[in-house]
Amino acid sequence: MDRSRLISLCSPALQAQGYLPEAAQERRIANQYRAIKRPILQRMRAMAAKSKPGEGAQLLMVTSALPGDGKTFTSISLARSIAREQAISALLVDADFIKPHISRILGAHKDPGLMDALADESLDVETLVRPTDVTGLSFLPAGRQRDSATELLASARLKAVMARLSAWDPRRVILLDTAPLLLSTDSRELAQVVRQVVLVVRSGSTPQLAVKEAISRIDKEKLTGLVLNQNEVKANSYYGYGSYGDQ
C-alpha cells in the first residue's frame, strides 16, 4: 500500500485535540464503545442476512442534533471499536460537507473524497478510500467543497456510490459521519441511503428539545439508538449504566 496515502489515527496530535481519549481513560472508554457497537452490529447482521450485497446493509450514520455534541469523537471511536472486531472491517466516511472536520484533523481535507465521487460519475469511489494505521479501518475524506453539494446528495448518484462501497466488501461496516441534523438537510438525504442511524447527545449540553426535534427527523425504523456523550463520572454513579462493568 502506498504509504503516503495512509491516514494516521494514532497521532498524539489527535489526542491533543481531544479526539482520542487519554491513556488513563482508554480502557474504560473502549469498554463503553464495545457496549455501544454490539446492538449496532447485531442489527446489521440481521439485516445483512436478509439482503443481497450492495443493498447497503452495512451503512451506518452517526449524527447529532447540534454541533459540539461529540459526533466526531464518537464516529472515530466507534469506527476504531468496530475495526477491532474480528472478521469485519470498518470504513469511516466524512459525509459532513458543511464542516469536514474529520478530514481536516486527519489532514485529508484537500484530498479527493466523497463529494468528488458524487460529482464525477467516472470516478470510482473505492479508489478514493484511504487506509489508516489502524488495522481494519479505512477512511474516505469528504472531498473538495462544492456549491452543488445538496443537489448532488439528492441525486441517484449517491445511491450508486453507496452501492459501490457496500458491494466492495460485504464485511465492511460503513460509518458515515454527517452534519448535525438540525443544521443541515444533507443528513436527511444521507439518511435515505443508510440502514441505521446513531444519534449522539452530549450530557449536560444538548437541549432536550433539540434532541426531540432531531429524533423526529429520523425514520423510526432506522434509529438504532442514542449515545450519551461526555457524561460526568460522578453524576453517573446512580443513574447511568455505563460505569457498570468498567474497570
Next chain:
Amino acid sequence: MQVSFGKFFEELHGTWRFRWQALAVAWIVGWLGWAGVIFWSDMYKATARVFVDTGTPLKPVLQGLAVAQDANAQLNYVRQSLLSTPVLNRIASDAGLLTPQITDPRERARIKEDMNARVLITVRSGSDLGGEGRDSGGVIYGIVYKDTVRERALEVVQQLLNTLVKDTLLGKRQGSQDAQKFLETQIKSYEARLGEAEQRLADFKKRNVGVMPGEQGGYFNRLQSELDAVRAAQSALQVATSRRDEIVQQLRGDSLIAATAAAPPNLNGQNMQSGGGLASRIRETQAKLDELLLKYTDRHPDVIATRENLDELKRRRDADIDAMRHGDANAAADSGASSNPLYQSIQLALNQADVDVATLRRQLEGHRARVAELRSALNTVPQVEAEYEQLNRDYDVNKTQFTALLTQLQKARLGQQADSSGAVRFEVIEPPNANFKPSPPSRSQLIAAVLAAALGVGGGVAYLRHQLNPVFWSAVGLAAMSGATVLGVVNSAFPEAATRERRRDALWYALGVVGLLAVALLLVRANQLSWLPHGMERG
C-alpha cells in the same frame, strides 16, 4: 432521599451552565441599583410623645349625654392646628428649612408641602399605660418627623411639641366653654318640662281625690263603715216602725174610743167646730128632744125635725168614730178625742214615732247611696293607679335629668376654673430625640440590598434559563424523554483536563462574584465617609 438530592444537584448543575450570564446580569443590576442609591438621602427620624389627660373637663361634662368624645376628631383638630400655615411657616423658618434666600413662592410652597408630608402625628389611647385605669381617658400623642439633617429633624419636633402643648390647653378651654353653653340650654328645656310634669301631676291628684293610691286603705274602711251604718239604720228603722204601729193600735183601741165618746165637753173654742163640737151638739139636740117630748108627741113637726137632726148627728158621730178607728187625725180632733189628754199624749207619741221612722228612712237611704258611690269609685282604682304611676315616672325622670345637668354644669364651671389655674394634666413622656443613625432604610443598607438583589436576579435568570432549556444528565433521563433506545454512555475522555478546566473556570467565576461583593463593600465604606455624592438635595 437520594433521588431528591440527585435532582437538586442536577438543577444546580443545570443552572451552573448559565453562570456567566448570571454574573453579567448581576453586575448590570448592581451598578444600576447603586447608581439609584446616589439619589437616596439618608433620613433621620426625630420623635416625641406626650400624654394628655382628656379625663379633666371634657369627658365628665359630656358623659351621659350620648355625645362621644372622639379621639380621632380631637386628633384631626390638633393636626389641623399644628400644621396650619402660620405654624408651619414659623417652624419651617425657625428650623432652617425656609431661608430668606428662597424667594420663589412655588419653591417655598413645595418645601412646606414636603415638610407637611413628613410630619406624622399619631394618637393612642392612654389606657395602654395601665395603672390609672381606663376611666382616666387619656391619650398619647406622638410626633414623628424625618429630615436629611438630624439637627433639623430634632428642631422641628421640638417646635411641634411646644405648639401642641399650647394648643392642647387652648383647645380644651374652648371645648369646655362650648360644653357649658350646651348644658345651659339643656337645663332650660328640662326646667320647662319639669314644670309641665308637676302641673299634670297636681291636676291628676285633684281629679282623683280619695281614690289616690295610699288613700284607698281608709277608703275601704269607709265603705265598710257605711255598710255597717246601713245595717244599723235598717234595724233601727225596723224598731221605729214597729213602735209606731203599736202606738197606732193603741190609738184605735175601743177603750180609747169609748173614753173619747164619753168625754166631757171641752169648752175650748177650737173644739166647737171639730169632733168635740159634734159630741156637745148631740147632747144639746138630745136635751132639746127630751124637752120637746115633754110638751108634744112624736108626731109634732118640731119633734120629728129634732129627731132627724139627732139621728143625723149620731150618724156623723159614728162615721167620725169609724174614721178615728181608722186613724184619721182630723176625725179624732173633730170627735173631740183630741181634747182628751190621754189621747193627746198618745197622739204626740205617734207623731214622734212617725218623725223617727222618717228620719231613719232618710238616713238609710243616705247610707245606701254612699255605699253605691264608694263601690263605683273603687272600680276605677286600677286605672287611677296606673295613670298615677305614669305621671310619677315622667316627673321623676325629668327631675333626675334636671338635677344631673345642674350638677354637671357646676362641675364644668369648677373645671374651667381649675383649667385656667393650670390643672390640666399632660406629661411629656418622651422628649424630642433623634437617632444618630439614619432611619432605615439607610444608604448603606440600600447598597447591601442592591447587592443581594443583583445576586438574586442573576441567579434567577440563570435558573430560569436552565428551566427553559433542559438538558440530559443521564441515560435514564435520555431514554425516558426521547423514547428511543440508549445504546450506551460514554464518559468524558479527558476527565482530568476537564476538571482542571472546570476549576479554572470556577476560579474566574468566583473572582467575578467576589469583585461584585468588593464593590459593594467599597461603596458602603465610601458612604460612611460621606464620599458618595447625593443626587438631590431634599428640602
